Amino acid sequence: MSWTPQIGLILLLAIPLMGSIGVLSFSRWPNVREAATLLAGLALVANVTALVLNVHAGGRPMLELAQIAGGLSLTLTLEPLGALFAGLASTLWLINSFYAIGYMRGNHAGHQTRFYLSFTIAIAAAMGVAASGNMLTLFVFYEILTLSTYPLVTHNGDAAARRGGRIYLTILMSTSIGLFLPAVIATQVLAGSTNFTDGGLLAGVITPGIASVLLVLYAFGISKAALMPVHNWLPNAMVAPTPVSAFLHAVAVVKAGVFTMLKTSVYIFGLDFMQTIPAAHWLAGVAAVSIVLASLIAMTKDNLKARLAYSTISQLSYITLGAMIATPLATLGAAVHILTHAFGKITLFMCAGAIYTARHVTTVSGLKGMGKAMPFVFGAFFVGSLSIIGLPPFAGAWSKLLLMMGSTSPTNRIFIAALVISSLLNVLYLVPIPLKGFFGVPPKGDDKKPTAPRLTVIPPVLTAAITLILFFSIGPILDFLRPVFEYGGG
């Protein structure tokens, strides 16, 4: 039977689940189990690329999964934004799997079957979020994502992991059930459905006053976007092993959060209607504050992963800022930033993981002189940080540029200041790490110590290279995303 977009949508969910069955059934033979994960990764990437091409050609595949009584339905559909996130997630998942195999073998971690199982379910949920047709389906997969990543966060099983897991679950669950769910239901009641419609579902349907209340509910309900007051779960999730942190911060959880934020502002409220909502401006202010504040905190953190965590919080607020400013350019910049930041940040995390596997060092001060022993790892780290800072030869530059171009209107000018300041702060807390690595004085006998296993070195170098390639191939990506934003704004 020939591949059709509808079947493609089903496969989006089916492939990871088949992968999980594969992992479960071959749990006793590690190599076969790893092969199953990789195979699933490859199949998923192939399926997503086919879908992306279809969407690029203008197709909007639509599929109804289940019909809950009374006009509620779980529907899957794919539009450029979703395709972007799906493509990003599937490719990075593939790379991350390679890295995870290396890392878990390197650290002889236990419960690997449960580990890979939750991975596959999480990626299935991420795919679901990417391809959801209405806000209710998105909420359903959003919740599954939280629940499936919980065992990943508490993988070590010790007291710290449990405490981290508890905070992780409580914040995410209470904000999603406490704020996100009522927002979804209110949308359903006010607009009769929660489908993502071009130009905004609620545009004109409700007054700006109610819309601002709804927007606030959405903004703080989607705690996965780590907006300042509800960001606390992210640093606490650092107790997880590094492939999980990499996966959480670059590929699935956080990106799902900001992706939802973007979809809300583009499809639920619509760009023009967003301009009229007073709360949007305030929330943009909050995002700007959290950008600067998170960067400041990141500087104080000696622990490498904590520093990267706070850096992620500030980078995510870039995207929320873009969503809240809601001019076509700014939102386009936000979308591109999802892509660039993902690749940049995953490189940094993989390098951190490699260093930990090799030398069990987690603090920045401990990195002195390690660059000589592990040139590739620190090289990739350097490239990744440049991309996040936003220097030209690397992809990060485009997204920051577009964000700045999008906020040229008088009220938004202040946000440009925030963007510039935070870029400077990025330099302050990211660049010293590779510098310390290369030019620091290595303690005696540093070169005799073991280096990171090859499997944990290749993926970061690969992703660093991709950030380079992305810089030059930004054109087609922009054309791919343009219909999403052109439709609404001028």
Place this chain on the structure above:
Amino acid sequence: MTMAMALGMIMPILTWAGTHAPPLVVVTPLLAGPIAVFLHKGRLAWAWALAISILTFVFVLLLMPQVIQNGHIAYYMGTWVPPLGIEYRIDSLNLLILLLVSAMGVLSLVFGLPLVENEIEESKRGQFFAAFLLCLAGLLGVTITGDAFNVFVFLEISSIATYVLVSMGAERDRRAYVAAFNYLVMGTIGATFFVIGVGLLYMASGTLNMADIAMHIHGHSDNRVVRAAFAFIVIGLGLKMAMFPLHTWLPSAYARAPSMVGVFLASTATKVAFYAMVRFIFSVFTPGSPFEGAVFDLVLAPMAVAAMIICSVQALYQINIRRLLAYSSIAQLGYMLLGLSMGSIAGVAAGLLHLFNHALMKGALFMGVGKASLRQGVTNVQDLRGLGKTMPLTAASFTVAGLSLIGVPLTAGFVSKYYLVVAALERGWWWAVAALIVSSVLAIFYIGKMLETMYLHEPPKITKSKKTAPQAPAKTSLLALGPLMLMAAANIYFFFDASLPKGLADAAAKALLGGGAS
């Protein structure tokens, strides 16, 4: 014997059973009870009780096509025309409850065998199952009858049987007697209030048939006797269903009862009292009148909200798991009461849907605790340690039911909470939506606490030295696992296809609010 012959034989029996299903639903368990008293040889009593409950379930299924076809069935006891004789009136509302109660009866019996053999001594098993069957008959009798005083009689049968069943927990926990006594005193006060209410209704209308009463007091909703009757019936049934301020008897009763009784009661007893209140409020009294409207807004809704929040908080601090689940039952009952007190078709339908889903969730949770107590002697939350490893399937079902209680998507709990919020928003009750959210968040905490101890802690090493040495792992047969898994699966299934309970709930709500007792 060819198929046609067999069919020819069966068809008349089927039609006969179909027309006479209403009384047979109640009479079969009622008369099977006394017979069970003599069968105390091993598992005979249990097999007999199971066969009878399955037969009752079949009779309820026979009712279904007739109710769906022509709205409601009226059956006259002894062919006396209603105001004279007693009449069974079944519409989609009590069909939903009948389905629930009889299904739970079968499930808890199938589930309960190893538990009963572990907790009830051999000689009393026959009488135990007799009391169980009588309780089942009482609950079904209350649900199906269309006569006001008959509700009281069958309510008493089920209540006395429940007091006795609760006191049977004394072999395991000596406080069961005190719990049963308090339950008896509060239950009898509730029943007597209900009798006063029915008496006042009789004084105002002159008949005891619910439809007839409704017809006679339709115009007189400002009559003081009718108002007093409304107040007393609401308080009486409120006591029976553990409405918020009158709930103190429920936690210790469910905690001390034998596990199998806990499973059955948690998912049916309070629900039938809730059904009775819905039936009286909407079919007998006229919901539109200003007095009832005021009572809804000033009494029922605040009580519901108070129940939701205060009992969830209390559930947080409980050590004994069954008490924790009991408090959460009272909170969930607050949800149903909230739906009821909205007075709108959507609200009542949402409340009834939550009633159906809650029975599934709470039944599964109590079954999980029952099975765990069989293997690991679980009474407190700490004893759940490491259940995820020692009993993975039970832990998995427990988790699904727990998540359904919180209202996480992909579980039935989400659907009913969703409709409750929609109904509350339509009614414009913002504070109700806030209360719903707060209590769901509280649910996350107390369910989360249990799930965490189950999955992340090491199982207690079964060493003889431990003070609460769990009993030797009794053969928890597949028999006990079946219903548990079925309930967990039902929790998930009714997320995707909620048409059955939702359809019945909507039809019931329309019947109730559409045109009084249509």
Place this chain on the structure above:
Amino acid sequence: MSTVLEILHIARFGLAGVFLLGGGFFVLAGAIGVLRLPDFYTRLHAAGVTDTMGSTLILLGLMLIAGFTLLSVKLALVGLFLFLTSPTATHAVANAAHKAKLKPLLGTYRQTRKGDNEGGSQ
């Protein structure tokens, strides 16, 4: 003839009235006796009075009113039943008190007022 019947008629009701009043008086006397008398055994006497004289007189009065019908037969049966059971009941109570070593209160009324009454009375 009719006057004789009438006289009999009036006489019947008159007599019934007398019996009923007498019965009432004895019941009242018994009740006051139970209250006033100091000791258990003496109170027993007073209770005995109501059971025997009081009830029989009332029953006779009622029978007169009911005349020669099934009702008066039933009343007679009740009288017979009372006649058998009330003495037994009093006996049982007295016997139980005796078994429980309850000493009757001896001596005159004044002595009992002044000294501590040695017999343990209720």
Place this chain on the structure above:
Amino acid sequence: MNADFITPLDAFTIIDLILMLMLLIVGLAIVRLNDIFAIVMLAGVYSLVSALWFVSLDAVDVAFTEAAVGAGISTVLMLGAMLLSSRTALPAKPVRKWASFFIVLATGAALMYAVTDMPSFGDPLSAPNAYVGLEYLKRSLPDTEIPNVVSSVLASYRGYDTLGETSVILTAGLGVMLILGMGGKINGQLKKKAIDYDNADAQAHHTVLRVVSKMMIPLIVLYGFYVQFHGDFGPGGGFQAGVIIASAVILYALIFGVDAAKAAVPPLVVRIGAALGVLIYGGTGIAGLILGSNYLDYNVLDPHSAPHGQELGIMSIEIGVLITVCSVMLVIFYGFTSRQPDITDKDW
């Protein structure tokens, strides 16, 4: 509501007033007393006086039952339970007194609020008295040829209620059996005999009682059966008869010792009786079902004359009720006497 009916004052109201006054006094006394023996006795008095009041309110059947069941059996059970537990009650704490006083005041106010709209006492055209009640009075005799309308309504028109009621008694009996056991082993060892009733001393001690009761017990049982079969024509019926026969056996047990009573009416028979009564009742209902009509329809029992069928049906269910009530009362009595300690004479 028929507002213009004015209740005439006549001799009966004076009797009612006196009875009501006595009831109030007894009620108040129970509130104030703490000695349980007195409370139990006063409860018995309360039931008897209310039975009297029922007689003056023309509720003869209810008066009979209230006297037999309310005053008789309840007092015996209370005394039994009291002797097996402590004798004096602790006075209630003040804070609890005031709290309960206010709750009671609130409920009382709710009822008083409703009194104004209640039909005045004895009004023949009030809603209850002029509607279905009247219809029963008119149709009972032609339908069931039973003069006592209460029995016919109890057994035939609302027969299902009475089936429920009989099952309530059965459940209670079952409950007592489960909670107290039936005198077999008590936590393992057979109960030792506190008093050997057959030794000479006990014999002498009870001669008067034994002689009189030997005479009375058959009379009581005969009277019980009279009440049972006379139930169609006058006050009486299954319940009262069952209680009377049970009290006869209890009298026998008190005088001749529980073991003698158990020999005469063995626990197994009593257990079977409890179940049998309900089965007879239910069975009559199912008979109606099998003969093609609705449940509990007695007309079809006798094909050629419906009223006779009704009579037959009512007779059989009254027998069912008699057996159940009698056996359950005995089950409860055996249950109480089976618990330690035996009721020694000293405690009386």
Place this chain on the structure above:
Amino acid sequence: MNGMQFLAGHFNYIVVIILMMTGLYIVISTGNMVKKLTGLGVFQTSVFQLYITMGKVTGGRPPIVAHAPEGAEHAAANGGEHGASTADTAVRMVHDMADVPVNGVIYSNPIPHVLILTGIVVGVATLAVGLALIVRIRETYDSIEEEDVEEAEYKARKAANA
């Protein structure tokens, strides 16, 4: 309908309500379990009195219909009425004095009596189960006062935790 007539007509109800409240007060206020059950008994008996005062008809006699009715057609009429499927022949609302006497004699309303017969028996059933529980409670806690029981439980829990 002046005050006095109102009082005469509703005096019964007032007394019954006072009795009900005494019963309820006993149940709620006392700690002793036997006294609680006695209070319950008083409460239920007074409710029955409420029902029975409802049913009394002035000048009525106990509802025992002595002799057969004059109209023979009455017996024939009811023959046709049996049959489950007859339409709801709503019994017509009787509302004039002429209809009150049956065969020339006024009777009291039998329905409350039927209901109360059930009520009394249910009351005794609950009482029996309650007393059985009291006996077992006394065997385990050696007291039937709620305070003593709570105290015993508190000590047991403390000992268990220690």
